[in-house]
Amino acid sequence: MSAASCDSIRAALPWFVGEELEPEHLASVRAHLVDCFACRAEASALQQGVSRLQRAAAAPVAGVDDAFFGELHRTVVSRVEAMDHAEHRVAAGSPGGGIRAGLALAAMALVGLGFWLGRGTESSIFDRRPLATPVSIESATGTSPALVVPWSGPRWPAMRPLGNEADSDLGGERAGMMARDRLRDLVDERMVLPPRQAPPR
Amino acid sequence: MLKANAAARPGSFAVPASAAVGLPPGLPTAVLQLAEDGAISDAELVRRTLAGQHDPFSALVARYQKRAFWIAWHVVGRVEDARDVAQEAFVRLFRSLDKYDFTRSFYTWFYRIVMNLAIDSLRKIKSARGQCLDDVLPTLTDEREEAGDVPLQRGEESGQVWSVLDKLDAKFRAVLVLRDIHGLSCREIAPILKVTHATARWRLHRGRLMFKEHWERAQGGTEQ
Ligand SMILES: [Zn+2]
DSSP, X not given: OOHHHHXXXXXXXXXXXXXXXXXXXXXXXXXXXXXXXXXXXXXXXXXXXXXXXXXXXXXXXXXXXXXXXXXXXHHHHHHHHHHXXXXXXXXXXXXXXXHHHHHHHHHHXXXXXXXXXXXXXXXXXXXXXXXXXXXXXXXXXXXOGGGOOOOOSOOHHHHSOSSOHHHHHXXXXXXXXXXXXHHHHHHIIIXXXXXXXXXXX | OOOSSGGGOTTOOOOOHHHHSSOOTTOOHXXXXXXXXXXXXXXXXXXXXXXXXXXXXXXXXXXXXXXXXXXHHHHHOOHHHHHHHHHHHHHHHHHTGGGOOTTSOHHHHHHHHHHHHHXXXXXXXXXXXXOOTTOOOSOHHHHHHHTTOSOGXXXXXHHHHHHHHHTSOHHHHHHHIIIIITOOOHHHHXXXXXXXXXXXXXHHHHHHHHHHHHHHXXXXXXXX
């Protein structure tokens, strides 16, 4: 048997052992292996390699059982369903729309809060009596409780400290006078004088 | 002989008998019926999923999760990584279902997703170990066992087999896993690995030779 012949046969052996050899080469390889011990040994070694691989793959693996696959299935399905739901929300404009809806809700809440802060003794904005007629500033200073303006804006004139820290150092009666002056200024500013125009830029 | 025409069927593969076949337990009845119904093809399940149903996809997962896991495990060699690969493969499958070409086989397409993820995972693992894929180092399996990542039940020969397989480049390992363990033909392997049939055959040829050489070297104690 020639060395060249053994080389060509050996080149075919990795496919021969996996039954991937073209049929036209099969007969010649078989015939060669019958006579050539060295090539037969090589073929045997290759075939044992494949068998080892298959045996190793068939060996049990700790922790990989039906319960493992049951859990894997649940995890995959829940992940995919969560993803699908999220994508449907996106498709419906929802995360973007959700943000917009959230902003609208927040705006409504702020308006409601303004009413809440501006309310009198009503327990709810719905308890507030509607104003039948426009109320003038003058009448708001009257004594009829029905004419109190339901101011829904910020209540800063009442909530703001009447003096500043420097004023408070004066203490006593002077502090009280300054506070009253300040209060009058504020009242004049907001209720008597026309609203201030923004300075031209 | 090794395996009689195992390549023709993607279901005939060498994995632990206890977990090789069958559907996972605890499936809802509707999903179980879909998964078991041989008259309902994979492509039909894809179609129904695209129509907005959830159960058909759940049935696809049931049909393919074991194969996905075992392919990943045979490539990456660690249960947790293989499980992550399988999970991610199904998520990617779901995201790309609308790109499925109904004229092609489903499992070829899906196995490609699994194999790409598995090879990526293997490369990350090896990179984290600071080793080149072609390094000839003897003790990868020992390291993994010490880290508790690989079950000792594989036995001595199994451990040596995975150790030798670890020494092969991922592209050769992938072909050996798909052909010799999972029984796919080179014609099926080629599109999974996005190579020509000739390349798949050449890699198989080289892979088997390299596996034999590394095995003999390991047994002879002549590690470089
Ligand atoms: Zn010969």
